[in-house]
Amino acid sequence: MENLESLEQRYPLVKEMKENIPVFWENPDYLRTVTFPIKGVGPEIITDAKERLQRFEPVLRTLFPEMEDGIVSPITEVPSMKKELEMFYQSKINGKLLLKRDDLLPVAGSIKARGGFHEVLAFTENLAIKTGLISTINDDYRILLTEKARKILSQYTISVGSTGNLGLSIGMIGSALGYRVAVHMSADAKEWKKNLLRKNGVKVVEHPSDYSQAVEKARNESDQAANSYFVDDEQSPLLFAGYAGAVHEVQEQLEKRGLKVSSEQPLYVYLPCGVGGGPGGVAFGLKTVFGEHVHCFFAEPTHSPCMLLGLMTNLHNHISVQDIGLDNKTEADGLAVGRASAFVGEIMENLLSGVYTITDDELLSLLYLLEKSEGIFLEPSALSGMKGPIKHSQKNPNAIHLVWGTGGSLVPEQMRDDFIMKGKQFYQNESFK
Numbered sequence: 001m002e003n004l005e006s007l008e009q010r011y012p013l014v015k016e017m018k019e020n021i022p023v024f025w026e027n028p029d030y031l032r033t034v035t036f037p038i039k040g041v042g043p044e045i046i047t048d049a050k051e052r053l054q055r056f057e058p059v060l061r062t063l064f065p066e067m068e069d070g071i072v073s074p075i076t077e078v079p080s081m082k083k084e085l086e087m088f089y090q091s092k093i094n095g096k097l098l099l100k101r102d103d104l105l106p107v108a109g110s111i112k113a114r115g116g117f118h119e120v121l122a123f124t125e126n127l128a129i130k131t132g133l134i135s136t137i138n139d140d141y142r143i144l145l146t147e148k149a150r151k152i153l154s155q156y157t158i159s160v161g162s163t164g165n166l167g168l169s170i171g172m173i174g175s176a177l178g179y180r181v182a183v184h185m186s187a188d189a190k191e192w193k194k195n196l197l198r199k200n201g202v203k204v205v206e207h208p209s210d211y212s213q214a215v216e217k218a219r220n221e222s223d224q225a226a227n228s229y230f231v232d233d234e235q236s237p238l239l240f241a242g243y244a245g246a247v248h249e250v251q252e253q254l255e256k257r258g259l260k261v262s263s264e265q266p267l268y269v270y271l272p273c274g275v276g277g278g279p280g281g282v283a284f285g286l287k288t289v290f291g292e293h294v295h296c297f298f299a300e301p302t303h304s305p306c307m308l309l310g311l312m313t314n315l316h317n318h319i320s321v322q323d324i325g326l327d328n329k330t331e332a333d334g335l336a337v338g339r340a341s342a343f344v345g346e347i348m349e350n351l352l353s354g355v356y357t358i359t360d361d362e363l364l365s366l367l368y369l370l371e372k373s374e375g376i377f378l379e380p381s382a383l384s385g386m387k388g389p390i391k392h393s394q395k396n397p398n399a400i401h402l403v404w405g406t407g408g409s410l411v412p413e414q415m416r417d418d419f420i421m422k423g424k425q426f427y428q429n430e431s432f433k
């Protein structure tokens, strides 16, 4: 990386970013209409993922009865929260405010169910064919639940590095299928997530370092081990495809509400961003279906704006938030990532409308407000999208604002109460408005 001074000269936003001041970055390279494939990734990844998940549906339903409807989450309108937001930020929101409830996704309780389950199932499918458990993808996959199959799968280790939720997702599905699973957790990972995994027979490896180093250690260890498969959160097309698969669900749910996305009724989507795979995959999917009528924004904590930094400078994973003096410490544990995915960043270059940052005080205030106004609890990371409709205030009264609520349903009761209480205090201390 060039020195900080010349970086600041070229990108004045860095001056505010390094002081942890919230910023809004509009992508100068944004194209309303993008052409696919982008960097070799085309819309077929979405159908591919969807069909794979369908093939595994009987297996998933047997393993997890709560998976009855598949990997699907509802969309809810949150009109009371809209009023709270308008008062809190002293700014009007035109259009509807909708919330995607990925916090309610079964088993994993976060958006990571989409990517994580898909990748483990893709690996399983290949392994099943290679070992002769199934001969074609048209076979009955429930054979994978037999003792014979479990004996084979148990010889393999699936490993992953994570700030928490991806580990939770891979750990739950992996151990249920009979794999050995090793989850490498960064220092940010919450104790309850580690305990839940251990209870499910998953090996949890704790690292005193941040996310990027935990991933690297996990990758190295997996590379050296026999029969080990590594889920690479920094550069996995299979995770990306699983996230992108959310698009047909969104399309159906909007239609059911009588909402047709068009030039008169554009869709604005606000996505919490960590390393980039989750929000990147979803944005990719949305753009393939809604084209020029959808505009996607990423939201990051002021302490961890890795994707903003990577995209703005075009340096992608060659720059980290530590390079501009930030500490990468945030209550939004799912977003505590200092270096973005280059695989995702490059696909986002023309596809993403912008990125904004939000302080932890705001995240917790919004957490409190959402609980108070709608009775919905989300984990701190998942609230970052909620500021989007304010940052990107629209003149269009028909605009549809879709905030991606990325996780929270597994957070233990006691911790919820703590977050809500803390949020209330920040909310009442209005100094940062």
Ligand SMILES: *Cc1c(COP(=O)(O)O)cnc(C)c1O
Residues within 6 Å of the ligand: 110, 111, 112, 165, 166, 272, 273, 274, 275, 276, 277, 278, 279, 280, 334, 335, 379, 381, 382, 406, 407, 408
């Ligand atoms: C992982 C996660 C994100 C962001 O996904 P990335 O793929 O890391 O960008 C957002 N919110 C929650 C709750 C998460 O767990």
